[in-house]
Amino acid sequence: MTDTSITPTTQPGDWASDQEVRWCPGCGDYSILTAMRMLMPSLGTEPHNTVFVSGIGCAARFPYYMNSYGVHGIHGRAPAIATGLAMARPDLDVWVIGGDGDMLSIGGNHLIHALRRNVKIKVLLFNNQIYGLTKGQFSPTSEIGKVTKSSPMGSLDAPFNPLAVALGAEASFVARTHDMDRQHMMDTFRRAHEHDGAAFVEVFQNCNVFNDGAFEGVTKKQNRDANLIPLTHGEPIRFGADGEFGVVDESGCARVVHTADVSTDELLTHDETKHDPSTAFMLARLARGPFEPTPVGVFRAVRRSEYAMASTRQLAAAQQKQGAADIAQLLRSRGTWYV
Amino acid sequence: MTDTASRELPLQEIDEVIIRFAGDSGDGMQLTGDQFTSISAALGNDLSTLPEFPAEIRAPQGTLAGVSAFQVRISDFDITTPGDAPTVLVAMNPAALKAQLHNLAQGGALILNTDAFNDRNLEKAGYSSNPLDDGTLDDYRSYPVPMSQITRDAVAEHGVKPRDAERSKNFFALGLISWMYTRPVEPTLEFINTKFRGREQVINANTAAFKAGYNFGETAEIFEAHYEVKPAPLAPGEYTNVNGNTALAWGCVVAGQLARLPVFLGSYPITPASDILHEMSLKKNFGVRTFQAEDEIAAAASAVGAAFGGALAFTSTSGPGLALKGETLSLAVSLELPMVVLDIQRGGPSTGLPTKPEQADLMMAMYGRHSESPLPVVAPRSPADCFDIAIEASRIALKYRTPVIVLSDGYLANSSEPWLLPDVDELPDIGVDFATDFNGTNEDGDGIFLPYLRDPDTLARPWAIPGTPGLMHRVGGIEKEDGTGNISYEPENHQLMIDLRQAKVDGVDVPDVEVAGDAGADLAVLGWGSTWGAIDAAAGRLREAGFEVAHVHLRHLNPLPANLGDVLRRYRAVVCPEMNKGQLCDLVRAKYLIDVEHIGKIDGVPFTTGEVTAGVRKRLEELAGS
Secondary structure, X not given: OOOOOOOOOOOHHHHEOOOOOOOOOOOOHHHHHHHHHHHHHHHOOOHHHEEEEEOOOOHHHHHHHEOOEEEEOOOOOHHHHHHHHHHHOOOOEEEEEEEHHHHHHHOHHHHHHHXXXXXXXXXXXXXXXXXXXXXXXXOOOOOOOOOEOOEOOXXXXXXOOHHHHHHHOOOOEEEEEEOOOHHHHHHHHHHHHXXXXXXXXXXXXXXXXXXXXXXXXHHOHHHHHHHEEEOOOOOEOXXXXXXOEEEEEEOOEEEEEEHHHOOHHHEOEOOOOOOOOHHXXXXXXXXXXXXXOEEEEEEEEOOOOOHHHHHHHHHHHHHHXXXXXXXXXXXXXXXXEEO | OOOOOOOOOOEEEOOEEXXXXXXXXOOOHHHHHHHHHHHHHHOOOEEEEEEXXXXXXXXXXXXXXXXXXXXXXXXXXXXXXXXOXXXXXXXXXXXXXXXXXXXXXXXOEEEEEHHXXXXXXXXXXXXXXXXXXXXXXXXXXXXXEOHHHHHHHHHHOXXXXXXXXXXXXXXXXXXXXXXXXXXOOHHHHHHHHHHOOOOHHHHHHHHHHHHHXXXXXXXXXXXXXXXXXXXXXXXXXXXXXEEHHHHHHHHHHXXXXXXXXXEEXXXXXXXXXXXXXXXXXXXXXXXXXXXXXXXXXHHHHHHHHHXXXXXXXXXXXXXXXXXXXXXXXXXXXXXXXXXXXXXXXXXXXXXXXXXXXXXXXHHHHHHOOOOOOXXXXXXXXXXXXXXXXXXXXXXXXXXXXXXXXXXXXXXXXXXXXXXXXXOHXXXXXXXXXXXXXXXXXXXXXXXXXXXXXXOOOOOOOOOOOOOOOOOOOEEEOOOEOOEOOOEOOOHHHHHHHHHHHHHHHHOOOOOOOOEEEOOOOOEEEEEEHHHHHHHHHHHHHHHXXXXXXXXXXXXXXXXXXXXXXXXXXXXXXXXXXXXXXXXXXXXXXXXXXXXXXXXXXXXXXXXXXXXXXXXXXXXXXXXXXX
């Protein structure tokens, strides 16, 4: 997946700001930060043309640690701030970083609208299924029944499936990766960067203080073969140490099968470019949680009109039709008279 | 206009007339009033308008809830208000009569569409007997006109269905009033052709109805005279007729030109501010990007993002929206980025009176954010002043890198007046420079960028926009270290930053306030925003009655003009009419320990000249007696 056509003008170190990183030791955010810093030089962009925008939460501290432009905003509003920035400056590379509380609870509205508009922002949702910065309450992705400080008898809230939310919002790019696999993160982030529109990436991220091991069932090395399903465009979906498992479409539901029990052409062939999101939705809902076979990779990557460029085209069309800006003409546009 | 020989009716010259058109909200009263205003403007009258409409788009037909009205005052002298009581009321149905009759001046003229006064409509309006013949209208001059029937007859030859035919009756009314006040017909015929271009049948029907109305006035023997209002002695120059929202939108568009910056507007539709979004969306050829956000918060947040990217950013709203934007404005205060918030105040609390004005967001604009979150606040005083205030707010925002709130209201938004167009070359240059170079050095002597190193005069921080090589930096809502902008929880630094943000706003260059009227009077009327016209007119009336009155009007509310305290202390009494429970009074009392006396009114209707006159006169008489 590494793009060799670009000669890096920066080194990973050039992307590190001088700020001390203040996440808890052992936090999954560190590996995501490293992946991002290592990826950046190969993208052909410069730190001064790159902006990281965030809301509030542990993940939202991310911009401080990148030597680019950055806005650490307010809780939930990062997609809205980034939308304004991306509209005003379509030339920039705009990334949005947030956690599950930031993006799916207080900021859920902004996330879905940014995705449906398809404005060119790259949204990375660090999902740790817990509120970290407020010290351990259940989040909108926590499993039902979770016992936390604010749910001593178990949470009553059914969780969101972030990918299903994104697909429901008609996101044109939807992917999932996890903090235990740097290369997979880099490959996924690169794909998001290359996408001409809003890109949504869920990153399984371990909060080792308040929700340690939440994703171990699928991300721990010894569990990956059995429980991580790599999605590769154009390939039949299969996994397992020897490819002994596969995924089939059973009346509109994805189901895991032993490949020995079916013929190869019965396996679902992954097509990320399929405009109808139903198959991607089905795959997003294959696992009930991170304890059984879970697909990772790019679920959906389709072309849709990008919002900021569409806005720019309207400006150009208006200039063509109404002529260039002319204040005197504007003030006379509703008719005048002389005294 | 007509083939029949016209009667020789006397032409009477009058100095002013206040006409109120009232009908169902679907009757086209706003259009009728607007067009009458346009013709009168072109004739050179001074004028002022007051549209009044229900919050419902189409309330049940014929009911009081659905009455829509448009008041226009035209004169041959300088005026600043749409007038207290109409002298002519055009009522298209019983509900319009019932809802509006109390406004009509004693002895005023009533032009009634008698066809609408049937049992069903009378019942809907709550009349138990027909006001046309039960003595209700005895104190007025009534002119009953079967408008629906004549309109139907007039448009019949154009093949319009009877049901559609009646929709032209507002043009009949316009024709009749145009005759009464000797307005030329050509501009309206042109207007009809332009407005309904491509819809031949509608053009023909409206034209026929308009002519029928005009001819009816001339031939029906029910009017004693018709009238002429001569042009007003306005300053020479080129004029246009503009309402506050349009002027505000144009001001924002022009501010971008004057600052040489692309304009961005993030907005969520809300009454009575939506027209700003509509108008600015029509100006894309000026490079104006408008963004209809998913909610008020996103509208403000998108403006913050655009400002970070180097745009001149606006967000427009009304009270409920300003409440929602509070946290985002607090972020903008902390990020110290320029942006302008347009708050078109309306009646509250909660949904309140969406289409009615109020001036009760002043304290929210001043203090409606958590912690110490100061920002400049300005307020336009008239519809045309909205243009200048948008430029002034932008100037302050850019120069001081701060969010600025503009407090307009539902009255200024929809009210219109003639506006002497400014000389474009005389408009101020409000451009500022982006930072492009390092502004500090580190311990090794290397150049670095300090995003919070302030200009010693303005205390503004540098505005370095993404894309500028070498100046990468992070801004955020967490408290920042002075100079570096790095996260800092140090006690001394927080105190310093709190003090600096306040000092920056306190130091905004605001012109001294000027005293209008009798500077040496015993009493000063203090006002802000849209009450200017009513206070100005009231001061005029009081002066005619032999009193001396000073008028001090604020366009800058934060910071207040440096001379305000000294000016107000010169007076034995200071009274302040405002459409709230005394918010400016409280601010001025707290700051200057001056006993400002409140004249309040919060009924959703702008102050009339009479109300201000009465309130001020009472105090003047007390002063004279003491």
